[in-house]
Amino acid sequence: MSVASEKREMTDGLRVIVSGGSMGGMFTALALLEGGHDVEVFERAAGELAERGAGIVVQPRMLEYLENRGIARPDEFTLSTNRREYLNRDGSVREGRADSMTFTGWDTLYRRLRGTVEDDRYHAGRVVGFERDGEAVAVRFENGAERRADLLVVAEGGRSETREQLLPDVGPEYAGYVAWRGLIDERDVSRELVERFEDTFLFFEGERQLVLGYLIPGPDGGTWAGERRLNWVWYDNVRDGDRLEGLLTDSRGVEHDFSVAPGGLREGVERELRASAEELPDVFSRLVGKTEKPFVQTVYDLTVPRMTAGRVCLVGDAAFVARPHTAAGTAKAAADAIELGAALDGRDRSEVESALETWEGRRLAAGRRLVREGVRMGEGYMD
Ligand SMILES: Cc1cc2nc3c(=O)[nH]c(=O)nc-3n(C[C@H](O)[C@H](O)[C@H](O)COP(=O)(O)OP(=O)(O)OC[C@H]3O[C@@H](n4cnc5c(N)ncnc54)[C@H](O)[C@@H]3O)c2cc1C
Structure with missing residues (x-):
């Protein structure tokens, strides 16, 4: 019991x-x-919520809470990095320092939590x-x-x-910028690209832009090489109301207030995103380029x-x-x-x-x- x-x-x-x-x-x-x-x-919402989300940072207290309750051991559903690096546009390292961070996937954590609540207590x-x-x-x-x-x-x-x-x-209240996001299976990119993220939380700060990336476990928590995913987030200033409205209108013409889900970006929006990504350091432009279903979320307070x-x-x-x-x-x-x-x-x-x-x-x-x-x-x- x-x-x-x-x-x-x-x-x-x-x-x-x-x-x-x-x-x-x-x-x-x-x-x-x-x-x-x-x-x-x-x-x-109908359907599996675990299909949502991308990478998240896990705070130490949360890890302790989940472990103490026997919900998940950190090594079963998280990956950690011990270094943080900021890149120049040419890909060289502008600044690097020791920094410990722990990551998981939204879906990975959600599945573990959902498993703690009996089905007869969870209703549509x-x-x-x-x-x-x-x-x-x-x-x-x-x-x-x-x-x-x-x-x-x-x-x-x-x-x-x-x-x-x-x-x-x-x-x-809209904060004036959006987060382009994507998840990609590590098997879909080169070994050398994945290695750049091994043990390192990577950043690029451009003009009114911030891009970051890290490795997260596979959907079911797989943390071994070959099972993981790369998660990237690209914060981009979008102050222009028309541009914002345009990118929040999905491929079926539906206007969204806050986000467009993976697979929903209009072709023109996605094309523009991929073209702008060419200006990023190579590791990030390759990640964006290889992501099959990028998506967007507005940032708000x-x-x-x-x-x-x-x-x-x-x-x-x-x-x-x-x-x-x-x-x-x-x-x-x-x-x-x-x-x-x-x-x-x-x-x-x-x-x-x-x-x-x-x-x-x-x-x-x-x-x-x-x-x-x-x-x-x-x-x-x-x-
Ligand atoms: C770009 C981005 C990156 C993030 N990164 C991180 C991170 O690294 N670490 C972190 O901790 N957090 C992160 N977050 C935030 C995190 O995702 C949320 O804070 C967290 O998921 C809050 O969950 P919630 O259950 O309160 O809300 P939600 O996840 O929004 O869930 C609300 C639920 O309620 C349901 N619902 C709504 N109305 C009704 C209704 N009337 N009746 C029944 N059901 C209803 C919805 O369908 C939905 O499932 C990030 C968010 C963004 C946008």
Whole structure:
């Protein structure tokens, strides 16, 4: 019997609905199931979420958390580098220093987390509203269904509709640049190109541009040579509204607000990207050139004035989005969830609101700090 189910048998846990089954939702489910609560997760997106995302930096605390719970040992799903190098345009090294970083794939980490939540607790469904209902919250779904819970955790990401209901004046603010991204199987590029990234986190800083690359495990966590993938990110200033709109319109003519998924870039946009990449140091131009399905995400900031309202709370990107330079979005979602678990520990349904207030006091400060840090780092790189 798992720790979570053992504890559930001993205590009369809270009934919790989590809206959003991505990273924030999974960490929340994990933390609250461990606390003996009765958790149901609802995800609006059809299909496998693990198909999403690219490389992410993993913070040491997260590694410790996953290892302590037996979810994953670092050597099973991460790769590390011990050096950071900044290249000149001609490919020579401008600056190099010792620096330890650990990386994984979004999909690799997500699969591990998803595996901790039983299938009968993870449902397809889109939350469309909620109402206070005495000492409970009534949650409404797109298919007309309604469920009562003691707590609704909103883990709907940066474009959360439930947050819009709670805080209509708050929304993501475009930072003035985008992240072109790509993933490529190491077997699809030359050995010599892969070797350039062995043990080294590589960067190129151009005029209002920043490109970086690193090796990540294969989709199922394979860390051996031959199983890995190369991940690159190219931050590019796009202040012109027309250009931004153009590159966020996908190959089917659909206009997106924040990103175009792999395989969705219009031919002209992709061609332009590949042509501009010719100006990058050779290692990066070859990576971009060989990437089959590059994609784009806008960089934005989001700050909320509060994270709770009655029996509803916001976690992860639904509350704060810090720029990717902080490499901490996933760790922040995890910390929101872990501290929520701690705040609710031993509380009964009459104490949910006061527990949320205590939790909010801690997490608001952490979220604000991280967003400020992201803006500061972004200004250093991109302005
Ligand atoms: C370029 C880039 C690089 C990044 N690099 C890193 C990194 O190196 N390290 C790091 O830690 N983080 C990184 N991040 C950030 C990280 O991906 C996020 O912070 C993290 O995934 C937050 O997860 P979330 O669950 O809060 O939100 P999301 O991943 O956005 O998930 C929200 C989920 O909610 C679902 N949903 C939305 N509305 C509803 C609804 N009404 N009902 C039901 N479901 C709903 C959505 O379908 C989605 O699955 C990066 C982000 C970007 C853009």
